[in-house]
Structure formats: C-alpha cells, structure tokens
Amino acid sequence: MGHSAAVWDSRAAIEITKDWNGIDKVVLRNPRGASARVSLYGGQVTSWRNEQGEELLFTSSKAIFKPPKAVRGGIPICFPQFGNCGSLEQHGFARNKIWTIDENSPPLSPKDSQGKSFIDLLFKPSEEDLKCWPHSFEFRLRVSLAADGSLTLISRVRNVNGKPFSFSFAYHTYLSVSDISEVRIEGLETLDYLDNLCGKERFTEQGDAITFESEVDRVYLSAPNVVAVLDHERKRTYVIKKEGLPDVVVWNPWEKKSKAMADFGDDEYKQMLCVDGAAIAKPVTLKPGEEWTGRLELSAVPSTFCSENLDLQGRGF
Ligand code: TA6
Numbered sequence: 001m002g003h004s005a006a007v008w009d010s011r012a013a014i015e016i017t018k019d020w021n022g023i024d025k026v027v028l029r030n031p032r033g034a035s036a037r038v039s040l041y042g043g044q045v046t047s048w049r050n051e052q053g054e055e056l057l058f059t060s061s062k063a064i065f066k067p068p069k070a071v072r073g074g075i076p077i078c079f080p081q082f083g084n085c086g087s088l089e090q091h092g093f094a095r096n097k098i099w100t101i102d103e104n105s106p107p108l109s110p111k112d113s114q115g116k117s118f119i120d121l122l123f124k125p126s127e128e129d130l131k132c133w134p135h136s137f138e139f140r141l142r143v144s145l146a147a148d149g150s151l152t153l154i155s156r157v158r159n160v161n162g163k164p165f166s167f168s169f170a171y172h173t174y175l176s177v178s179d180i181s182e183v184r185i186e187g188l189e190t191l192d193y194l195d196n197l198c199g200k201e202r203f204t205e206q207g208d209a210i211t212f213e214s215e216v217d218r219v220y221l222s223a224p225n226v227v228a229v230l231d232h233e234r235k236r237t238y239v240i241k242k243e244g245l246p247d248v249v250v251w252n253p254w255e256k257k258s259k260a261m262a263d264f265g266d267d268e269y270k271q272m273l274c275v276d277g278a279a280i281a282k283p284v285t286l287k288p289g290e291e292w293t294g295r296l297e298l299s300a301v302p303s304t305f306c307s308e309n310l311d312l313q314g315r316g317f
Contacts, residue, residue, distance in 0.1 A: 013117035013145075016101070021066060023098065026143075028117040034149035041067060042095040043121045043141045045075040048151050048298070056238075056300050058176040058272035060264045068096045072263045073174045073272075075153065077141070080133060080167035082249075082280045083196070088133060091172065099123045105140055108154060116152075118144035135165035137286075150299040157294075159286035166285040170249055170278035171296045173240075178233035180252055180270050184209040187227035188248060193218040194281065212273070215254035221281050223248040229275055230303055241297040242277035249276035 015027040024040040037047035048056045059073025070076050070091070078091040086092075105120035112118075123139040130136070142154040153171060177183045186209045194200045196217035205220070209230075227248055229238040242248075251274040253261065258269045277296045284292050 014119060019065065023067075024101070026101075026119045028119065028143065028145040030117060030145050030147055030149060032147065032149065034145060036143065036145045036151055038119060038121070038143050039071070040099045040101070040121065042070065042097065043077055043099040043123060043139075044071060044095060045143060045151070045153070046071060047074065048145075050149050050300055056176055056298075058174040058268075060268055060272075062263045062265050062268075064263045067098075069263065070095045072261070075174070076172040077155070078168075078170040078172050078276075078278075079139065079155075079157070080135075080137075080165075080169070082168040082170045082278060085168060085280070091170075092167075093129060093132070094123055094139065095172075097123060097126075097129070099141070102140055105142070106156075108142060112142065112144065112152070112154065116144040116146050118142055135159070135163070136161040137165070148299070150297055152295065152297045155294045156291055157284075157286065158291040159288050161288055164285055164287045166283040168278070168280045168283045169245070169294060170276040170280065171245075171294075172249075172276050173274060173296070173298070175229060175238055175273050175275060177229075177231045177271060177273050180212045180273060182231065182233045183273055184211050184230050184232075185227060185250065185275065186230065187224050188220045188250070191220045191223060193220045210250065212252055212254075215257055216250055216252050218250050219278070219280050220248040220250065222246050227275065229273065232303065235303045237301050237303045238275075239299040239301060240275060240277065241295075241299075243295040244292065245277035245279050245294050245296065246282065247278040247280045249274065249278050249280070251276075 013029045019025050026038045028036045032051045034051050035049045039046050057074050063072040076095040079094040081088040081092040084090050099121045102120040102122035121141045138158045140156040144152045189207050191205050225242050227240045254269050258264055259266050
C-alpha cells in the first residue's frame with residue numbers, strides 16, 4: 001500500500017513557551033525548516049529564520065529584554081503613535097505592553113491561513129493606558145509563516161470607543177544586512193520624504209536607488225506597495241509588500257547615534273537597516289465600530305531574482 005506524503009499539521013508547527021522573564025513566546029515553523037518567533041511582550045516578532053536557519057532580522061547584542069524597555073531589534077509595533085509626533089512616549093505604548101493570545105479571532109480570508117502556521121494576538125488598553133490615551137480599541141495581530149518562508153503580519157485595529165480616534169503606525173522592521181554600505185533600496189526613487197534629521201522638512205528623493213554613507217532617518221510618502229532591499233554581499237533581496245500602509249520609514253543611526261544608544265553596539269549600524277511599512281503622514285482615523293487593516297509581507301529571495309522581476313507597483317497580495 002503506497003505511503004501518503006506526511007500531511008503537514010500547521011497546529012503542530014506552533015510552540016508556546018516562556019522566556020526568561022516568564023513572558024510567553026510563540027515559535028512558528030514551516031515544513032522546510034524556516035521559523036519565526038513572536039513575544040507576547042509588545043506582540044513583537046523577535047526572530048525570522050530561513051530554511052538554512054539564517055536569522056533575517058537584526059537584534060542588537062546589547063538589546064534589553066526586560067519590560068518596560070522596548071527590545072532593540074526584530075519588528076516592534078509603533079502604535080498608537082509613531083516617533084514623537086504626539087503627546088505619548090516615543091513610538092506609542094503597544095510595544096512595551098503584554099499582549100494575549102486571541103482564541104476567538106474574527107476570520108481572515110482563507111489565503112491568510114491555508115498552508116501557513118500562524119498565531120493570533122490581541123492587545124486592549126488597560127485602565128492605565130486609557131489615562132494617557134483615552135480611546136478604547138481592540139488591536140488584533142496575526143503573524144504567519146508560509147511554506148515559502150515568507151512572513152506576514154496583519155494588524156486590525158477596531159474602534160470600540162464611543163468617539164472617533166486617530167493614530168499613526170509602523171512595523172519597525174530591523175532587517176539584518178551584511179554591510180550597510182553594500183545595500184540599496186529600490187522602489188523609493190523620486191518620492192517625497194520627511195527628513196527627521198532636518199525637523200521633518202520635506203525633500204524629493206533622487207532618481208537612483210537609495211544607498212547609505214551616513215545617518216538616515218526619513219519617512220517616504222505615498223510609497224509603492226512593494227519595495228526591495230538588495231544586499232549584494234549576501235546575494236539576498238528582501239521583498240517588502242504592504243497594504244494599508246502608505247508610508248515607508250528608512251532608518252540607519254550610523255556611527256554617532258549608535259554610540260549614543262545604550263542598547264545598541266557602536267558598530268552594529270553596519271549590520272542593520274530599518275525599513276518600515278507605516279501610516280504616519282496622514283494619521284488613520286476610525287469612527288466608532290470601524291476597523292483598519294495594515295498588512296506587511298516580508299520575503300527573502302536570492303538576489304538573482306533581480307528587481308526587473310519585481311512588480312514594484314505591488315498589485316495587491
Ligand atoms: O525613524 C525611526 C526612529 O523614529 C528614529 O528616529 C529612531 O529614534 C528610531 O526610530 C528608534 O527609536 P527607539 O525609540 O526604538 O530608540
């Protein structure tokens with residue numbers, strides 16, 4: 001009698017354990033050996049590895065894994081405020097709160113679960129949070145790992161408040177790169193951006209791909225839904241697809257800022273680049289009962305898969 005191919009059980013591909021602070025973390029695996037790890041501290045993805053076990057996200061060797069400090073690396077979630085554009089602490093409070101596993105998550109489209117291992121998380125404001133941001137919401141986050149190793153984050157923010165509210169948002173994605181001076185970003189050419197190093201003054205990007213030779217801290221406006229980060233030395237391209245996230249933040253602290261950050265190594269700026277799908281320039285406004293969705297899909301493909309193949313207009317995913 002023929003042996004049927006082992007059926008991949010997505011439920012078995014999820015492991016929930018505790019980190020050394022006793023905080024739950026979830027490990028997702030796919031049949032080919034890729035994996036992702038999500039901490040319930042901040043709903044933060046803290047690791048994403050390919051089939052060879054290579055880490056694709058940067059985490060500082062000096063990162064502090066102790067609340068209330070945000071972990072310097074992975075994919076922190078900036079909500080309900082990006083940066084210091086508002087009255088709240090830098091990047092809002094969601095990244096330094098304990099999230100829960102959402103057992104009754106409202107359904108998403110079948111393609112968001114078929115053949116994927118995933119976890120659904122939920123964050124609701126505490127009484128404490130409501131004192132500093134008096135708006136009731138439900139923030140649902142699905143993190144999923146597909147058979148091809150791509151990582152998808154789907155955020156759904158629902159206004160369960162009596163009044164409308166507005167927020168800004170970013171998936172603060174720390175990509176691991178071989179050497180920052182060998183990296184280029186394609187897809188942001190000729191776009192306008194707000195320069196955080198010049199008081200958020202507005203400039204227009206040149207026609208060429210973006211390369212790095214000094215500190216960069218910019219919010220690119222109305223960016224295409226697909227952006228590519230090419231790491232020549234590693235012959236690897238990160239393909240970043242986004243929906244519901246008009247802006248792209250690009251950040252590298254370079255030398256001086258690196259030395260000024262206690263939870264960041266002096267030379268670590270050479271091995272990381274933040275490229276964030278975000279909604280910043282035009283905050284998202286939700287009326288009572290309304291829900292916003294922000295999707296990010298990350299893939300790491302061999303650079304032979306050059307940009308011509310990239311449908312940079314990103315016609316939906
Ligand atoms: O644009 C990215 C940014 O806002 C930078 O200005 C820099 O501060 C970075 O985020 C890191 O912020 P953090 O609060 O995590 O130190």
